Amino acid sequence: MFSSILVLILYATVIGGQAPPIDTFDPAHDQCGTGFFSDFKIEKEGDVVMCLRWSSWPNTFAGAKKYCLIRGTRLGVFNTWDKMKILQRQNNVTFVGLDDLQTEGKFIWHNGEQLENPRSSGFFNLNEPSNSEGVEDCVVLQGRLLNDVPCTMSYLFVCELEL
Ligand SMILES: [Ca+2]
Ligand SMILES: [Ca+2]
Numbered sequence: 001m002f003s004s005i006l007v008l009i010l011y012a013t014v015i016g017g018q019a020p021p022i023d024t025f026d027p028a029h030d031q032c033g034t035g036f037f038s039d040f041k042i043e044k045e046g047d048v049v050m051c052l053r054w055s056s057w058p059n060t061f062a063g064a065k066k067y068c069l070i071r072g073t074r075l076g077v078f079n080t081w082d083k084m085k086i087l088q089r090q091n092n093v094t095f096v097g098l099d100d101l102q103t104e105g106k107f108i109w110h111n112g113e114q115l116e117n118p119r120s121s122g123f124f125n126l127n128e129p130s131n132s133e134g135v136e137d138c139v140v141l142q143g144r145l146l147n148d149v150p151c152t153m154s155y156l157f158v159c160e161l162e163l
Contacts, residue, residue: 050086051161052076054094061138064095064157065110076158077109084123087141087158095157098139098146104131107139107148111162124148 059067068075075097078087087096097110107115107129115121118129122145129148130136138151149155 049163050076050083051163052086053159053161054090055157055159058154058156059095060154061095061099061151061157063154065097067157068097068159071159073159073161074110076160077111077113079109079111079113079115088144090141090158092156094141095155096139096141096146097160099137099151100129100131100148101137101151104137105129 065075077097078084098107100107107118118124125145125147135150136148138149139146140149140155
C-alpha cells in the first residue's frame with residue numbers, strides 16, 4: 001500500500017516537473033519559440049510567420065486532421081507563395097490543409113479560404129487537380145507542387161499552430 005502511494009507521488013513529481021511529451025502538446029505552453037511544437041518556425045522581420053510540426057509517420061487525411069485538431073492546431077494552410085516556399089522545403093509527400101470534400105472542384109483551405117481556379121493557380125502540379133476516378137478530394141505536396149489524392153491513402157502530414 002505504502003509503496004504504491006510512494007510510486008504515485010514519485011510519478012506525479014516527475015511528470016509534473018517536466019514539459020509534457022510531444023503527444024500531449026498544449027499550445028498554451030508554447031509561443032512557437034523554444035517550445036517543442038516548433039519543429040519549424042519561419043520568421044520574417046522578427047515576426048513568426050508559421051509554426052509547424054511535420055509528422056514522422058503517415059496517416060489518412062481524416063486521421064491527420066484529427067491529430068492536429070485535438071492538439072489545438074490544424075493541417076497546414078499554405079495559401080500564399082511565401083508559405084508554399086516553406087512547404088516546398090519538404091521532400092516527402094505530405095498532406096496539407098486543403099480539400100474539396102464538401103463540393104467537388106471547390107478547394108477550401110482549412111482557414112476557410114477558397115483556392116480559386118486551382119488548375120491555373122500555379123499551386124498544383126500540371127494537370128492537377130485531376131479528381132482521378134472521382135475519388136481525389138484531399139491534397140498533398142508532391143514534388144514541388146500540390147496534387148489531389150484519395151483521402152483514404154496514408155501520407156505524412158503537417159500541423160500548423162494558428163497564430
Ligand atoms: Ca475532388
Ligand atoms: Ca490528382
